[in-house]
Amino acid sequence: MGKFLGRKPKPRSSPASETTNHVNYDDNSEFQKRDLYQKGVNQMASEKLEDAIRSFELALRIDPKYVDSWIKKGYAHFHLAQYPVAISSYDKALDVDVNNGEAWNLKGLAYYRMNNYEKAVEACEKAIDINPNDGMSWYNKACYLTVVGKVDEGMEALKRSIEIDISYAKRAVRDRDFDNAKAEEGFRRIIEVVVLESIRQGYNHVGKIVWVTGMDKSEVEDAFMRLSMKGLTVRKERKEIHGFFTSKEEYYELVKEIADKVGVAKRVGFFGHSKEVSAPVKQLRDIIEVLGKAKESIEKGDVNATIECFDQLINPTKHGTAMIEQFFDEHRDLRLFQIRLKDKGHEYLNSHKPDMTKLITDIEAKMRTGPVSRSAKD
Numbered sequence: 100m101g102k103f104l105g106r107k108p109k110p111r112s113s114p115a116s117e118t119t120n121h122v123n124y125d126d127n128s129e130f131q132k133r134d135l136y137q138k139g140v141n142q143m144a145s146e147k148l149e150d151a152i153r154s155f156e157l158a159l160r161i162d163p164k165y166v167d168s169w170i171k172k173g174y175a176h177f178h179l180a181q182y183p184v185a186i187s188s189y190d191k192a193l194d195v196d197v198n199n200g201e202a203w204n205l206k207g208l209a210y211y212r213m214n215n216y217e218k219a220v221e222a223c224e225k226a227i228d229i230n231p232n233d234g235m236s237w238y239n240k241a242c243y244l245t246v247v248g249k250v251d252e253g254m255e256a257l258k259r260s261i262e263i264d265i266s267y268a269k270r271a272v273r274d275r276d277f278d279n280a281k282a283e284e285g286f287r288r289i290i291e292v293v294v295l296e297s298i299r300q301g302y303n304h305v306g307k308i309v310w311v312t313g314m315d316k317s318e319v320e321d322a323f324m325r326l327s328m329k330g331l332t333v334r335k336e337r338k339e340i341h342g343f344f345t346s347k348e349e350y351y352e353l354v355k356e357i358a359d360k361v362g363v364a365k366r367v368g369f370f371g372h373s374k375e376v377s378a379p380v381k382q383l384r385d386i387i388e389v390l391g392k393a394k395e396s397i398e399k400g401d402v403n404a405t406i407e408c409f410d411q412l413i414n415p416t417k418h419g420t421a422m423i424e425q426f427f428d429e430h431r432d433l434r435l436f437q438i439r440l441k442d443k444g445h446e447y448l449n450s451h452k453p454d455m456t457k458l459i460t461d462i463e464a465k466m467r468t469g470p471v472s473r474s475a476k477d
Contacts, residue, residue: 234263242276254285273313
């Protein structure tokens, strides 16, 4: 029959050829699920949320234990305000991986949108237990606690998030979740830190700081008043000529002693989009002294003294700002070491002495031999 129809009969495959042409269905399924997952991610980016959910569901048909797809599916439902369904998806991810901090954190966010703040805090605490260095979980916990009136606890959580990543300070000052805390001294100090950093970055007018931070004008002016009373800033005026008219322009500067310690940034270029960051002057010597004390306290196994030394190198009101500018990666490592020391104490110090000593030694060597200034762009 094959010959009559113009086709040659198919030769029988030998066992060897069958083995050679065998398709690995496991590899193919893995490729398909990842392809569907990536398709869903791209659809989310294009705000095609229903299509994204279908793609994630198809991936989950192939692998019902695909944690990333459960999480992304939950996030798509979250953006559609389908919060119970989102929580159900996060629970499916946690059934597979109970130590998935992202799923716990997002679950807390869904409970927050449902005004179930108690469960939102509980979910954040689970995420923090899994990863104490997750600044976002600490920040979210601070929001939830502050909203329900637990301001002191909220400020403590916010402080921890800022210790991990200083950008949360700038975020907090324009976050309405902290409206209950704006009269608190702790939150005012955070505003002061943001204003000081803005001046140091070259934004020395009230209007400019309002623009870059999103704070209210009254908050910025109040911060300047308190900073001036503390002797940290000084108000100045200069004449501006506009054709035949002149006007006075008010601006602020860090007092010389502080400017010499932390360094300053001058806006350059036609639109002021780039900045030159000057190297600290007096602060170089002070930081080297703190580094020496830190090495000594690490060697002695003195946890409290080590934490105090690290705080001087991390805290933006001390040497933290200069450290961020000159040693960004090292500043991050110091923050993480300090957090772990606070949580685990002597046990952590004793097991990580070589790592801490090496970090301090490397910073000290760079400060003594390398450049301590750099150019930066916004």
